[in-house]
Amino acid sequence: MAVDVGIQGAMQDPAAVSGWLDHPPRMGFFTDTSVCIGCKACEVACKEWNQVPEDGLNLTGMSFDNTSGLGADTWRHVAFIERPEAGSDHGFRWLMSSDVCKHCTEAACLDVCPTGAIFRTEFGTVVVQEDVCNGCGYCVPACPYGVLDKREDDGRIFKCTLCYDRLGAGQEPACAKACPTDSIQFGPLDELRDRAQGKLDQLVEAGVTGARLYGQDPSDGVGGAGAFFLLLDEPEVYGLPPDPVVTTRHLGEMWRAVAVAAVGLAMAVGGAFIGGQR
């Protein structure tokens, strides 16, 4: 039995905190939605490479989006949003964005996993080990972004691995490889953050309203995402939470309240029995 104390607090080298002594730079994704053309090559490449099963051939009626959201069998999800906009060419503005697991610096899923199935790789990414997960399902509601889910006919939980196998072989993840516009960029996180800031400055200068980075800030509620985004509208428009906070930041308070309550219970029972005969 190993004692895994998990990860809390702000830190910028999660791989080192998890015990990787000599590790490669932290790798991540920068998804620049301003150049996404909604071709779904990333979704397809991910399914192909990771052998992710088919998850229903549904017509949702949600623009061109027929996969709805991230889950056990959708590890890249392209969102399509038609925002009515007076004065634009077609009367609406079309937003497209390829969503993915954020590979959080402080990952709730990893913190709460009771089997140690979820671990931090040497690249600083967050991966579920299929051969360890027992499908307890705790990680599913722990994730503030709604990324993981249970594969019903399998019983275990699945999510993006940031192509751990490909990274190990010096390759980029399948989605980034397939993306024809470089909307999905893969690389060392530091470099991606610089590049994203440059792109944002360009857009602001060009007068593009609503452009913002999402998840690039190491001081945010998850300590910064390993996979972050350049969005053109509020995060919730894309189905992303505007200010997610890793739940385990509050775990100390919870344990304290639990301890007080437990002592209170013992004292209440004791008091009821001791307090007088009748």
Add this chain to the structure above:
Amino acid sequence: MNSSRVTQNGLVDTRPGREAPPGSGRPTGSASAERSRGGRRRRPIEQPRSYYGLPVLNSPVWESREIAGYFFLGGMAGASSVVAAVAQRSGRDSVVKPAKLAAAGGAMLSLVALVTDLGRPTRALNMLRVFKPTSPMSVGTWLLSGYAPAAIVAAATETTGLYPAVGMAASAAAAALGPAVASYTAALICDTAVPAWHDGRHEMPFVFVSSAASAAAGVGLLAASDADEAPLRRLAIGAAAAELATDRLMERRMDPVVAKAYHEGKAGTLLRAARVLTALGAVGAAAGRNNRQLRIASGAALLAASACTRFGVFHAGMASAEDPAATVEPQRARVSAGSAVGN
């Protein structure tokens, strides 16, 4: 196809113009370019709260029968172990054995429920690979691994009369771990992104132990003789009062968008039923000094109330996970107020 290569060392062979911002290719001076650059004609349009009204979170994959059922059984068992040990010390003999049996039965059913709810029940023992204080489920598994055998041995020795010394040690161990078993489940559900659970984190442990205490008082009232009922009556009344108060406090302290989950739908119905049953159980216990029948009825009401509370809290969480507004609105309010964690 993509002509640039994204390598672990960054981007190589980039195409010229790949950084072109949208709109930069349009003929300058045209009306549309003017608009998109200056943003003059943009008018604020009502901000959708989510993507096509879909939830932001993925809902828990737990079954209510197993998991809410476990919260009830585990709480009842944990508190009953304390009742059994204290009753034994203070000579309330009619309560001791039933409380120990309830604790052992609750513990065994809890284990069955927990294993059944796993996606891969044959891998249940993977829980014992690690001990993680950051995971209330891990802490709980270790607690239960100590508690359940103790409660079972305590009941077995009490029933058979064999090995009284072992029995004493086992009941003491069960009584020591019982309160933790009854309360850690609050941290388990609050340590998630589910708004109705996470936002109740300061009060939930008190709601849960009150509910556990009233269930254990219920078990005691079912069994207690006229001579032994007094402590259980006091416990029942105290627990009921605490349950009604903490539950109210929890909902009052929450953002109304989140607290809604506790008032509506299945959760609302269950929690209203829990309040009525709790009140009835407490009144019955108070009036049942010399009336066994009434005590049995009120004991049953308290047990039912405790179960309704747990199922109600469980369903409130499910409903709030499915409600994008519960996730987005409090976060959006933080951002608008400039108090976002990311600021």
